[in-house]
Amino acid sequence: MDGIHDLGGKLGYGSVDVNEPEEPFHYDYEGRMWAMSRIAKAPDINIDWWRHVRELIQEDDYLNRPYFDSWAQTTIATMIDSKVFTTDELASGVSATPPLADVLEVDYEGVLQQNAEIAFDFSRPVDTEPTFSVSQTVVTNKEGHSGHTRLPEYARGKTGVIHSYHNAHCFPDDYAKGKPSAQHLYTVAFTATELWGADANPNDRVTLELWEDYLAPK
Amino acid sequence: MASFDQKKITEIHQHLHSHLPSDSALRVKALETILVEKGMVKSESIDRWVEVYADDIGPKRGAHVVARAWTDPAFKERLLADAASAVDEMGYKGPASGHLKAVENTDDIHNVVVCTLCSCYPFAILGMAPNWYKTAAYRARVVREPRAVLEEFGVTLGEDVGVHVWDSTAELRYIVIPQQPAGTDGMSAEELAALVTRNSMIGTDRDLKVGA
Numbered sequence: 001m002d003g004i005h006d007l008g009g010k011l012g013y014g015s016v017d018v019n020e021p022e023e024p025f026h027y028d029y030e031g032r033m034w035a036m037s038r039i040a041k042a043p044d045i046n047i048d049w050w051r052h053v054r055e056l057i058q059e060d061d062y063l064n065r066p067y068f069d070s071w072a073q074t075t076i077a078t079m080i081d082s083k084v085f086t087t088d089e090l091a092s093g094v095s096a097t098p099p100l101a102d103v104l105e106v107d108y109e110g111v112l113q114q115n116a117e118i119a120f121d122f123s124r125p126v127d128t129e130p131t132f133s134v135s136q137t138v139v140t141n142k143e144g145h146s147g148h149t150r151l152p153e154y155a156r157g158k159t160g161v162i163h164s165y166h167n168a169h170c171f172p173d174d175y176a177k178g179k180p181s182a183q184h185l186y187t188v189a190f191t192a193t194e195l196w197g198a199d200a201n202p203n204d205r206v207t208l209e210l211w212e213d214y215l216a217p218k
Numbered sequence: 219m220a221s222f223d224q225k226k227i228t229e230i231h232q233h234l235h236s237h238l239p240s241d242s243a244l245r246v247k248a249l250e251t252i253l254v255e256k257g258m259v260k261s262e263s264i265d266r267w268v269e270v271y272a273d274d275i276g277p278k279r280g281a282h283v284v285a286r287a288w289t290d291p292a293f294k295e296r297l298l299a300d301a302a303s304a305v306d307e308m309g310y311k312g313p314a315s316g317h318l319k320a321v322e323n324t325d326d327i328h329n330v331v332v333c334t335l336c337s338c339y340p341f342a343i344l345g346m347a348p349n350w351y352k353t354a355a356y357r358a359r360v361v362r363e364p365r366a367v368l369e370e371f372g373v374t375l376g377e378d379v380g381v382h383v384w385d386s387t388a389e390l391r392y393i394v395i396p397q398q399p400a401g402t403d404g405m406s407a408e409e410l411a412a413l414v415t416r417n418s419m420i421g422t423d424r425d426l427k428v429g430a
Contacts, residue, residue: 001224008334008385009362013355018371022416024272024346029246034346035267036250038313040258044220051336056227058235067337067352069242072249076238077230082220085252087233093248099257106263111270119302119311119342122389147224150387152334154361166317169389178222185388192381196362203380206361209388 002144002153004062005055009154009196033068037075038118039103042082048175052148053077124182126168131212132186136162139218140188140210148176151214155206159218160190163207171211183211276345277416279310280393283343284419285411287320288398298322301393305343312342314391321384322395323424328375330368330421331384331392332360340391344419351420361385371422394421399428 007013025031041050054074055062062070079085089096106114132138142157150172166185174181189207192200221227238245253259283305287294297304301318305311318340321329333339334357339347350356360367364381368374375381384392396418402410417423 005335007354007357008332010354010358011362013353013358016350016353016356016359016367016370018350018422020349022348024276025268026349027243028268029243030346031268031271032250032264033246034271035264036246036253036259038267039263040253042220049220049222052224053227054336056224057231061231061235063354066242067349069245072242072245073231073234073238076234076245076249077227078220080230081223081227084258085256087237089255090248090252091237093251093255095252095255099255101257103258103260103263105260106266108266108270111263111266112274115270115275115312115342116309118313119306119316120389121316123317150335152385152387154334166390169317172388176222178220187390201365201377201381203378204364204383205380206383206385208385209390211388 001052001055001146001148003055004059006153008152030066030068033071033075037071038114041075042078042084044082045078046170046175046180048148048170048172049178050074050078051172052176053081055148122169123167124170126182126184128184130165130184130186132162132165132184132215132217134162134165137218138162138188138215141214141216145173147173149173149214151210152208154195155190155208155210158190158194160188160194163187163189166209169211171213173211173213183213185209185211186215188215271345275312275342277414277419278411279305279308279345280340280343280416280419281411281414282407283308283310283320283393284395284414285407287395288410289407294395297395310343314338314340314389315342317390318343319384319390319392320395321382321392323397325397326378327380327382328368328373328421328424329382329384329392329394330360330364331386331394332357333386334358334361335387338386338391340393343393344416348416368422368424371417373422373424375424393419395419396424396426399426402428
């Protein structure tokens with residue numbers, strides 16, 4: 001989707017705030033939102049749908065509201081969409097129906113344990129052989145599509161080289177539509193001059209993980 | 219059941235834009251309140267998660283990984299071959315560590331990590347991402363003009379040092395292994411870990427300081 005989220009290489013942004021304090025949370029709500037996102041989600045969603053819902057936040061909110069605010073809005077939108085709660089229930093803070101669950105309180109050690117358990121494996125078996133091999137030259141799709149995709153605009157229609165292969169992984173473009181599938185995944189290296197033109201430093205490069213559907217032989 | 223319908227989500231977002239409280243803390247509080255009502259979270263558990271990420275899970279984990287790589291060549295080999303297993307071996311498995319890669323700085327190469335499409339980050343070993351990592355400015359610029367961004371962080375690179383930008387938009391996550399500072403060969407892994415900055419493991423710091 002050619003949305004506001006696809007920021008790589010876009011011009012007109014200012015300097016980076018390099019003097020930000022190093023503590024993990026600058027406001028209490030950031031930590032609480034982070035924690036809630038570890039504990040609860042709409043029961044039938046996946047990470048790609050969640051990311052797609054986040055990138056559909058309207059552009060002024062996406063660019064100007066704080067990061068964890070956008071997580072809150074994304075989680076709220078997925079939960080309303082999945083009928084976990086209604087907008088009226090959210091506004092009133094009162095559930096109109098009996099509780100959906102009765103989760104147990106987790107202590108410090110329990111959190112450490114649960115945290116270790118969310119090292120998810122996104123690789124999936126497929127019954128095809130990979131099309132491309134390491135060091136092969138490939139060209140990326142020139143066109144995007146209207147749904148969720150992980151081929152950024154700046155890397156479309158560009159020539160790169162297969163740097164490494166990672167077996168097949170969940171294919172986000174399909175998962176975001178609720179249609180699980182898997183494809184071979186590669187790290188593809190692009191020279192900075194290919195991406196940005198002759199003024200770029202010829203020693204520099206950008207790599208991306210790209211699925212087979214994004215690539216063609218060259 | 220999730221709709222997986224872009225149009226429906228756009229309408230929900232429009233509605234939320236007008237109806238959610240403007241204040242971020244109030245938005246998050248509203249979500250917490252209804253999730254507690256629905257029996258899906260306990261506020262006490264949220265407190266514990268915040269404590270764990272404030273105290274235990276943060277860049278010091280990554281710093282110990284780096285220091286061990288500097289002092290234990292066999293571990294470094296395992297880390298570069300399969301970082302997910304190597305951090306698991308150290309007890310650091312967690313969110314976004316499932317497909318972890320370690321990339322090493324050298325005299326000729328400087329690595330820097332970004333996610334231009336959202337803000338993916340290796341939480342399990344670096345903790346919470348700094349805000350700047352999630353800003354439009356960093357995400358837009360570091361792929362296109364990495365040397366200018368690095369200058370803002372105080373990192374000046376020679377023209378002959380190649381910048382490798384890892385745009386981690388899939389499920390692979392990256393930790394940069396900075397170079398060990400000169401004159402620190404006799405130091406213990408514990409002492410060395412104290413030299414490793416969070417930014418050096420993202421790639422916005424390069425020459426680590428001794429006795430800073």
